Amino acid sequence: MDFVFHIVFPLLIVVLFWAAWAIVRRTRERRAAWESGLTARARVVRAWVTVRMVNNVPQRTQWHEYDFTTADGVAVRFKEAGGPASLDAGGEALVYYAGDEPDKATASEPRPGKDTFMTTVCLVVLGVAVVILTKVAVEY
Numbered sequence: 001m002d003f004v005f006h007i008v009f010p011l012l013i014v015v016l017f018w019a020a021w022a023i024v025r026r027t028r029e030r031r032a033a034w035e036s037g038l039t040a041r042a043r044v045v046r047a048w049v050t051v052r053m054v055n056n057v058p059q060r061t062q063w064h065e066y067d068f069t070t071a072d073g074v075a076v077r078f079k080e081a082g083g084p085a086s087l088d089a090g091g092e093a094l095v096y097y098a099g100d101e102p103d104k105a106t107a108s109e110p111r112p113g114k115d116t117f118m119t120t121v122c123l124v125v126l127g128v129a130v131v132i133l134t135k136v137a138v139e140y
Contacts, residue, residue, distance in 0.1 A: 009137040013130055020126045027119045029104040031112060033096040042068035042095040042107065045077065047088050066107055068095050076102045083107055 045065040051058050064083040069075050076097070087093060097105035 005137050005140040009133050013133050016126050016130050016133075020123055023119055023122050023126075027115055029098075029101070030106045030108070030115060032098040032101070033104060033106050034110040034112065036096070036098040038071060038097050038099055040068040040070060040095055040097065042066040042093050042105075044087055044089050044091045044093060047083075049085075064093075064107065066093065066095055066105070068097075068105070070097065070099075070102045072099075074102060076105065078103055078105050080105075080107055 043066070045067045047062070047064050050061045050063060052061075053059075061081050062083050062085050063079060063081050064087060065077065065079045067075070067077045083093075093107045095105045095107045096110070
């Protein structure tokens with residue numbers, strides 16, 4: 001049982017910190033793309049759906065792979081989850097990108113308020129989980 005409290009719990013805490021960092025990183029990338037003011041018309045190279053079962057309930061995620069050219073003439077291709085289901089391969093979408101990192105582009109509409117709220121909720125949940133795991137590990 002010591003293994004769980006001395007090895008598994010610290011590993012879970014590290015994974016939670018990594019998840020928090022990844023959420024904040026992607027939020028900052030999206031915000032930089034929106035705030036840069038740079039846009040381009042992108043072609044949808046392919047669209048697909050992934051399905052994963054959670055408690056016998058299917059959770060579908062719509063994916064798109066986009067291809068666009070920046071204002072500097074650099075060709076960029078990127079993948080993004082959560083796009084509209086109505087957008088098929090061969091369609092066009094407006095993408096937002098930052099000049100210094102065009103590969104971190106996003107095709108989602110600017111919604112900084114919702115992004116900030118969701119990031120905050122996720123960080124609070126992850127923080128509570130870290131506190132609980134730490135408390136249980138220390139008490140043991």
